[in-house]
Amino acid sequence: MHAPPVVSAIKEVVQQAIEKHGKTPDALIPILSEINHALGYIPAEAIREVKRQIHNPAERMYVAESQLYSLATFYDMLSTKARGRHVIKFCENAPCHVVGGKAIWDALRKDLNLENGETTPDNKWTLVTTSCIGLCSVGPVLLVDDDMYGNVTVEQILDILGRYE
Amino acid sequence: MSFYRSHILVCVDPECLAKGAYDVVDAMQDELVAQGLIDEIQVLETSRIGGCSDGPEMMVYPEGVHYVGMNADDVPFLVEEHFLKGRIVEKFREIHKPVVDEELGPLRPKEVRVVLRNCGEIDPMNIEDYLAVDGYQALGKVIGEMTPEKVIDEVTRSGLRGRGGAGFPAGRKWALTRQVPDSPKYMVCNADEGDPGAFMNRRVLEGDPHSVIEGMIIGAYAIGASYGYIYCRAEYPLAVETLNVAITQAREFGFLGKNILGTDFNFDLEVRVGAGAFVCGEETALMASIMGQRGEPRPRPPFPSVKGVWEKPSNNNNVETYANIPQIILKGADWYASMGTERSKGTKTFAVGGNVAKPGLIEVPMGITLREIIFDVAGGIKDGKKYKAVQTGGPMGGCLTEKHLDLPLDYEALSQAGSMMGSGGLVVMDKSSCMVDIARFFMDFTQAESCGKCTPCRIGTRRILELLQKICDGKGEHGDLEKLEDLCHEVAKNSLCGLGQGAPSPVLSTLEHFRDEYEAHVYEKRCPAKVCRNLIHYEIQAPTCTGCMVCARNCPVEAITGERRQAHTIDIDRCIRCGICMQVCNFNAVSVLS
Numbered sequence: 001m002h003a004p005p006v007v008s009a010i011k012e013v014v015q016q017a018i019e020k021h022g023k024t025p026d027a028l029i030p031i032l033s034e035i036n037h038a039l040g041y042i043p044a045e046a047i048r049e050v051k052r053q054i055h056n057p058a059e060r061m062y063v064a065e066s067q068l069y070s071l072a073t074f075y076d077m078l079s080t081k082a083r084g085r086h087v088i089k090f091c092e093n094a095p096c097h098v099v100g101g102k103a104i105w106d107a108l109r110k111d112l113n114l115e116n117g118e119t120t121p122d123n124k125w126t127l128v129t130t131s132c133i134g135l136c137s138v139g140p141v142l143l144v145d146d147d148m149y150g151n152v153t154v155e156q157i158l159d160i161l162g163r164y165e
Numbered sequence: 166m167s168f169y170r171s172h173i174l175v176c177v178d179p180e181c182l183a184k185g186a187y188d189v190v191d192a193m194q195d196e197l198v199a200q201g202l203i204d205e206i207q208v209l210e211t212s213r214i215g216g217c218s219d220g221p222e223m224m225v226y227p228e229g230v231h232y233v234g235m236n237a238d239d240v241p242f243l244v245e246e247h248f249l250k251g252r253i254v255e256k257f258r259e260i261h262k263p264v265v266d267e268e269l270g271p272l273r274p275k276e277v278r279v280v281l282r283n284c285g286e287i288d289p290m291n292i293e294d295y296l297a298v299d300g301y302q303a304l305g306k307v308i309g310e311m312t313p314e315k316v317i318d319e320v321t322r323s324g325l326r327g328r329g330g331a332g333f334p335a336g337r338k339w340a341l342t343r344q345v346p347d348s349p350k351y352m353v354c355n356a357d358e359g360d361p362g363a364f365m366n367r368r369v370l371e372g373d374p375h376s377v378i379e380g381m382i383i384g385a386y387a388i389g390a391s392y393g394y395i396y397c398r399a400e401y402p403l404a405v406e407t408l409n410v411a412i413t414q415a416r417e418f419g420f421l422g423k424n425i426l427g428t429d430f431n432f433d434l435e436v437r438v439g440a441g442a443f444v445c446g447e448e449t450a451l452m453a454s455i456m457g458q459r460g461e462p463r464p465r466p467p468f469p470s471v472k473g474v475w476e477k478p479s480n481n482n483n484v485e486t487y488a489n490i491p492q493i494i495l496k497g498a499d500w501y502a503s504m505g506t507e508r509s510k511g512t513k514t515f516a517v518g519g520n521v522a523k524p525g526l527i528e529v530p531m532g533i534t535l536r537e538i539i540f541d542v543a544g545g546i547k548d549g550k551k552y553k554a555v556q557t558g559g560p561m562g563g564c565l566t567e568k569h570l571d572l573p574l575d576y577e578a579l580s581q582a583g584s585m586m587g588s589g590g591l592v593v594m595d596k597s598s599c600m601v602d603i604a605r606f607f608m609d610f611t612q613a614e615s616c617g618k619c620t621p622c623r624i625g626t627r628r629i630l631e632l633l634q635k636i637c638d639g640k641g642e643h644g645d646l647e648k649l650e651d652l653c654h655e656v657a658k659n660s661l662c663g664l665g666q667g668a669p670s671p672v673l674s675t676l677e678h679f680r681d682e683y684e685a686h687v688y689e690k691r692c693p694a695k696v697c698r699n700l701i702h703y704e705i706q707a708p709t710c711t712g713c714m715v716c717a718r719n720c721p722v723e724a725i726t727g728e729r730r731q732a733h734t735i736d737i738d739r740c741i742r743c744g745i746c747m748q749v750c751n752f753n754a755v756s757v758l759s
Binding site: 024025026027028029030032033070071074075076077078093094095097098099106130131132133134135136137138139141146148149150151 | 180182218220358456518524590607610743
């Protein structure tokens, strides 16, 4: 589970991301993606830390926290809110919709008692919709973390969820 | 190189992986070891073999047998039958369509593979496989024998147009970027394939990344570019990985980097991964994202050919456009221009999805009709239902009907019909789809993906969505349809980029072709396709009902009453129209009315 990360851990993640991608303007999105992947989301402390480490007027490299926040909130795959241990991403796009996606979506929300973007009280599940992941010929499709499930039926949902601790 | 008597190519596309392709590969390895065949038979992982809808799929060479739908448990049987006893296992054999359809009759051209020619045939992670199928020969020809002007001329004469959907002639774009007196120049590949239902580019990137890279290097030579970016969406992790491997190998072989093929031509390339924003498929937004900014479009001109990445001249083409280039150089502009219609040349890949019998990826010559694609190539409508409409061009395209089935597909014909070529997603719908619901659905998508920079798109799409929601909810009023139409025209006319300009198309095209359905929703409070929840109700047919009580037990709101062995009834006021009673009834006694 993504326990509330301590500041020293955040600093380390930020440090590694910056070492990997560099201190240039075009490295900002890769850095934020890296942090999001490591911590499950981008805490405010991480945004502050990125700014501290990259902003350097002497080198004419200007980065503001607001700028980082604007990036983190613009891109769907970056989250500024903490998420559950497992993130279920459901494809809600037309090709999945016309082959029965809506019934799956309704069943998921009912089984987990969650609406889009919410996390269960025990921090196990976060339910979100995703943009098309291009697996349209095996729709409806859902992802649990990085695992893909195709041709999903309502009956399979509990079985799929049961595979995760 | 070791000699193997047989090669087993297992498809490891995400679609087959979702059905356990790796388990099949592992089981295959184990079984070959157990049977002592591992030195005779090689197992390779590859991409697209067939449609992937019946995966996992595999090809066995030299026999050329195509197996589908087996799982890991079936592997020992298959190995014993096929590789020990030499008998083809008919049970798993894909018999419905030939795998490589190169021998095409002149009268009924269906699939022709140019862009997809190597997908599933070669190992995308090994550059030598690509070299073995004439890979990088076009690059050698270009650098050794052709001037940049000659390359541009060849591409222009081929008639190749932008496969991202807009159809701008590729050769002309290259010429424009070349003549701008500024440097350095950049090559950009738009691999941000975000249209729901479109996955053609993913397949090319995963199955044949070098054809895209080679196309970009040739373009860089023609334009005079020294660096390139492939902007790939983060939803395609396998494509990103494959591209990175391919770029590294191309560098090792001297196709990328300094002094390419021993000349003074330098060009290098990197992959940029998106972070989930549909609007980044728009070229100015894409370039903003490459530079580490929010992916918001800006007005054009200046076009990227003049001011693109880092304010320098940048040539942006789509994955499929670049993948065509090596073949055009090798086989010549005349060969390419011999396919297609007068103004749309060559082939186009389409991802056919929705209610068709055989969904998947196809590549057909331009000018083929929708009827041929849906009924001949994709096997017709699923479960013998009736065709209703097809959405072409993604969420910014339009819905086409029965009367458009014989339209020859090219850029002009589609836009005249109120849709567009788009990147090539085709969502086929049968009679069970409600067109108002579909329009609402697409608008829900574009509204959510609107970046918010310009007012017509930010506010307009929301207002359109609210009107559609109101109509679907059965609260439509007189004047709503006219208001909807006006609003759509305003948003289309005044939005900054293609997203807002195209967003109203699904609404406008369904309003045009299915106006009676909209009118039924608004004036009669009826949903003819029986989809919109507030406009339908369920009823139990007394003569057919056996009183088994299954529906009453399953109803989540206890809206069904009745004695055992007596016909049941549904309390319409209590019913939440979830449809569970209809699903669980064994006697088809529940019907939905509107």
